[in-house]
């Protein structure tokens with residue numbers, strides 16, 4: 001191994017910061033410990049029967065070869081129809097690329113626009129992959145200054161040479177949803193610049209507020225030529241393992257991203273595209289709504305249990321399935337990574353340290369877990385914290 005010369009850019013990437021916790025949790029479970037995980041980044045429901053049946057039918061009928069690299073034409077059209085109607089975009093399939101998960105959609109879009117040395121504004125706290133995806137392309141991630149992206153961040157970043165930004169509302173890890181005013185301010189600030197933006201809308205349907213999540217394109221439709229929309233089936237329909245994501249953008253941007261995909265993965269798995277077509281066309285709306293309702297109840301449960309313990313500060317999340325808890329008042333001299341490791345070792349509870357998201361002092365609790373696990377998990381957290389007090 002010592003003879004291999006690796007690429008410095010690859011070596012500069014951080015592995016998944018959540019890995020240490022998941023590996024440790026698996027080790028403890030294997031040793032027979034009762035471990036509760038509030039660390040999941042995925043829904044815990046089965047995928048909708050309509051998706052399963054459509055994928056199985058495709059396989060039974062022999063539709064198992066390659067598709068067009070950018071996706072099945074009927075799926076691209078269905079995506080253009082569904083999200084075009086939602087965002088007032090042209091329902092043109094040339095504006096859609098089907099990729100292997102929303103993560104792949106973002107990576108392809110970035111690869112088409114990020115040049116060596118380009119500065120790209122990302123939220124703080126950030127989803128773990130944003131900075132690494134930008135760095136992988138030789139770009140420089142620049143995080144916003146506050147606890148969520150603001151118009152001021154956009155203006156400052158543009159002044160300092162940023163060429164684009166990634167926006168994520170509802171957010172992983174905070175569950176925060178930018179309200180209509182904040183979103184319009186961001187859109188206005190973008191309009192003053194020449195920056196492109198990728199709106200990562202993967203949690204758009206997991207929204208506990210009234211109506212749809214405010215969107216840059218609703219605020220300023222004239223941004224359509226430089227705002228790309230990313231979404232997918234993973235979180236909305238509990239289909240994380242299917243690996244299907246969608247990018248929607250200006251046809252030239254999509255064509256270039258599609259060319260990149262054609263030389264890397266080619267098409268996303270064929271049977272998964274057929275399964276996704278069923279849900280995008282609306283065949284699993286009842287499943288979608290019942291999962292949303294379950295998440296809303298779990299959110300209420302987790303927030304009420306955490307609230308009963310006066311030690312925790314946290315905003316009630318309005319989207320996604322995470323509560324981002326400010327532990328600074330109880331941490332003392334401990335950093336959050338060490339806190340999470342000892343919480344796991346002593347209490348058998350796995351949660352993700354905020355340092356993974358650029359927010360030391362916080363932990364992310366996922367309510368993509370059963371009521372029983374939420375109840376027992378929060379109890380363990382409270383017990384652990386009170387022992388330290």
Ligand SMILES: Cc1ncc(COP(=O)(O)O)c(C=O)c1O
Nearest residue numbers: 041101102103127172202232234
């Ligand atoms: C903010 C955010 N964007 C994108 C993704 C990726 O989604 P997918 O599983 O479809 O690649 C995730 C998954 O955790 C996420 O949290």
